[in-house]
Amino acid sequence: MSHGEILLSTAAFNGIRALLKRKTGIHLEESSNSMILSRLSSRVRRQRLPDFDAYLAYVCTDEGAQELIQMINALTTNTTRFFREPGHFDLLETDVLPKLIEKAKEGERIRLWSAACSSGEEAYSIAALVLKCFPDALDFDIRILGTDIDTNTLQRAKIGIYPNGSMNGVQEGYTDILFDPDRDDGKVHIRQPLRDMTTFRYLNFVEPWPVRGPFQVIFCRNVAIYMDPETQSGIWKGLENVLDQDGTLFIGHSERISADLSLQLELFGPTSFRRPLSFLRQSIKHMESGDVTT
Numbered sequence: 001m002s003h004g005e006i007l008l009s010t011a012a013f014n015g016i017r018a019l020l021k022r023k024t025g026i027h028l029e030e031s032s033n034s035m036i037l038s039r040l041s042s043r044v045r046r047q048r049l050p051d052f053d054a055y056l057a058y059v060c061t062d063e064g065a066q067e068l069i070q071m072i073n074a075l076t077t078n079t080t081r082f083f084r085e086p087g088h089f090d091l092l093e094t095d096v097l098p099k100l101i102e103k104a105k106e107g108e109r110i111r112l113w114s115a116a117c118s119s120g121e122e123a124y125s126i127a128a129l130v131l132k133c134f135p136d137a138l139d140f141d142i143r144i145l146g147t148d149i150d151t152n153t154l155q156r157a158k159i160g161i162y163p164n165g166s167m168n169g170v171q172e173g174y175t176d177i178l179f180d181p182d183r184d185d186g187k188v189h190i191r192q193p194l195r196d197m198t199t200f201r202y203l204n205f206v207e208p209w210p211v212r213g214p215f216q217v218i219f220c221r222n223v224a225i226y227m228d229p230e231t232q233s234g235i236w237k238g239l240e241n242v243l244d245q246d247g248t249l250f251i252g253h254s255e256r257i258s259a260d261l262s263l264q265l266e267l268f269g270p271t272s273f274r275r276p277l278s279f280l281r282q283s284i285k286h287m288e289s290g291d292v293t294t
């Protein structure tokens, strides 16, 4: 198949799929020729290479290392938006944050992780919710981490400036918390307090993870669907490993955690998981500390 002048041979197509799978865990279907053509043809041209066979050979060399990063960036799917799948944020607000805020006030370290954060909308939505529920959050040790494999979207996340249309669908109460009103450039700018609470870093799920945890909240949504079952299982196990004893894991609505984690994690809301007896443990802790309202 060719796109403009550029030929995508079966060998190059299969080679690119295999390379992507090895480097990222992403599984492209056999029907994804047109996706590769539309997303990568301009990269092949930019490198002044004659076809995808030459492009594949190039990204496998040392000189092609930077281009390999751009190839991966081009082949990831980064769809996201502020407060996507809002039920998770409702649960976070009503069932999770109140206890975390108490812990933060007692001096505990609280970490919330948006794993596979794309251009940052998910991480900033979490930060906005934290600030809404706890306006003094910045005076305590409560922080949000956003990570992704795509270096271009991570850069956009760090900059925190989005097209005006990104506000569509965001509840009115949140627009003031999220966006700086004093800008007049047709774009929306994330407010400084949210940027101060949030850090963005590179993390590839199929390489060693540069995070230790524990995380009291992990959002890992709409990324495992792109992986084969073995990679998915590795991601869920890794997340379970860094999830706090009383932590909460949110996954995408079309995703399922592996069956072999059913002893470690149980459903407590739609596509939301905690460790078994977590609720009981927290209640006992509160009763021991004299607070019998939980």
Ligand SMILES: C[S@@+](CC[C@H](N)C(=O)[O-])C[C@H]1O[C@@H](n2cnc3c(N)ncnc32)[C@H](O)[C@@H]1O
Pocket: 023, 024, 025, 026, 076, 077, 078, 079, 080, 081, 084, 115, 116, 117, 118, 119, 122, 147, 148, 149, 150, 153, 203, 204, 205, 206, 220, 221, 222, 223, 252
């Ligand atoms: C569809 S977006 C999901 C964004 C956000 N979590 C949401 O639900 O709106 C999927 C993200 O996963 C990232 N991703 C894909 N493979 C990855 C990997 N191996 N390690 C880390 N992130 C990866 C992509 O770069 C992309 O930004």
